[in-house]
């Protein structure tokens with residue numbers, strides 16, 4: 001559960017995934033630049049047919065910058081895109097047992113088939129990766145543990161708690177907050193270092209945790225309803241409710257964000273709405 005909660009936490013990216021020396025403000029990702037301008041996240045939540053819509057407001061020179069995270073029953077999360085791109089990513093946090101979670105991260109294009117998609121290919125090439133995923137075998141060899149008897153093998157990542165996630169103090173001094181190689185490793189490190197099942201009575205939830213609180217409430221209510229009345233959880237009989245994208249937008253200061261944010265979060269097959277005011 002705490003792994004999934006990292007996927008709907010709008011506050012951590014501006015710290016955990018930040019770069020030193022204001023690099024976020026100048027970096028290639030528009031969203032990183034906007035979050036670096038105002039690291040204070042004002043979080044609001046809406047309960048929806050698919051789960052929870054988490055909307056986060058930050059100050060912006062042209063109004064209010066809103067970014068959304070969505071939680072989709074029973075274990076999917078999606079965060080607002082990192083640039084003006086039709087490519088969306090989401091994560092599935094699949095419980096394997098009480099102490100292990102398998103995370104699948106999926107990316108796809110909202111307009112055209114991904115293998116014909118120029119921006120997806122360009123993004124990979126910009127990262128120094130082959131254009132069409134031929135590096136899968138290399139990735140497996142380079143970033144994952146050799147196959148073993150351990151649960152989750154052969155999908156266990158090479159950076160892990162025993163090797164301090166390859167934290168490099170010189171990288172930390174010069175470049176980023178964590179000294180780790182990328183955002184996925186950073187997320188994994190802070191999630192796993194809490195222990196496999198965190199003692200909830202010791203946690204201190206704050207205002208940026210409203211999405212996490214709402215998600216727990218939705219899941220607990222669904223579980224109790226199954227137990228008590230056999231009620232079908234939300235989303236199961238309503239697949240159309242899942243036509244959503246996490247989104248980013250700039251809205252006029254002080255306006256009615258609920259309607260605009262909900263509208264921007266709807267997804268239509270084959271339609272990509274650009275971030276018009278950015």
Ligand SMILES: [Fe+2]
Pocket residue numbers: 006012013016017183187
């Ligand atoms: Fe993260």
